[in-house]
Every structure is written in C-alpha cells, then in structure tokens.
Amino acid sequence: MDASRLDRLERQVQKDLAEIFREIAQNQFRGIVFTVTRVRISPDLSIGRVNISLFPVKDKALVLDWIKEHGSLIKDRLVRKMKGSLRKVPDFYFYLDESVDAEAEIDRILKEGGDSPIK
Structure with a gap:
C-alpha cells in the first residue's frame, strides 16, 4: 500500500476508534x-499499533x-464502522x-518552581 x-x-x-472508545467510556x-x-x-x-491516552485514571x-x-x-x-472498505483488517495492539502524563508532570514541576534536579 x-x-x-x-x-x-x-x-x-x-x-473511528476514537468514536468507539467514546461509546465504551459511556457504557463501561x-x-x-x-x-x-x-x-x-x-x-x-x-498489524496496527494504537496509542491511547486515558484521563483521569488512577489504574x-x-x-x-x-x-x-x-x-x-x-x-x-x-469493521462495521468502516463498512467493509478494507479487504483485510489488521490485528490491533493497544498501548x-x-x-500526556509526562507533559503534566513537567508543567507541575515548572509551576512549583521547585528544586532543579540539575545542580
């Protein structure tokens, strides 16, 4: 391809996966x-690799x-959402x-103006 x-x-x-996950979030x-x-x-x-961000989730x-x-x-x-537009649908792996968590941690550190780990 x-x-x-x-x-x-x-x-x-x-x-399409974003819509599916929105529905899952509403139900589950x-x-x-x-x-x-x-x-x-x-x-x-x-093979399909899907990266997902979750908020706010403890576990x-x-x-x-x-x-x-x-x-x-x-x-x-x-498959139903794509209405058969693909002959072959990949096996998806979710990660x-x-x-987003790393950005939030950096923002928190910058806002605190705390001690720098670099001396």
Missing part, C-alpha cells in the same frame, strides 16, 4: 476520557487490560501513551 493511502487509512482508523468507564493519540499500520495491513493498566481482553469486540465494531 502506498504511503498516502496508508496515512489516510491510519487517520480514518484513528477517528464513566468519567474517563479516551484519546486515540496515534495509529500506525504496517504496509501489509497485518491505567486495569483499563488497558480490559481493552486488550475486548480487542476482538473493538475490532468488530471498527498507553504516557506523553
């Missing part, structure tokens, strides 16, 4: 905001485990995107 078609597919999958995880921060799909469409691993356990349900919903 050429790069521009793959980019369009990744953006569409990201958008009230008060949690799911953000699909990045989707990368292999050129042969066999993110618990939510991620639930997502992984229900991966086939999420994939089925995605936590920790960049």
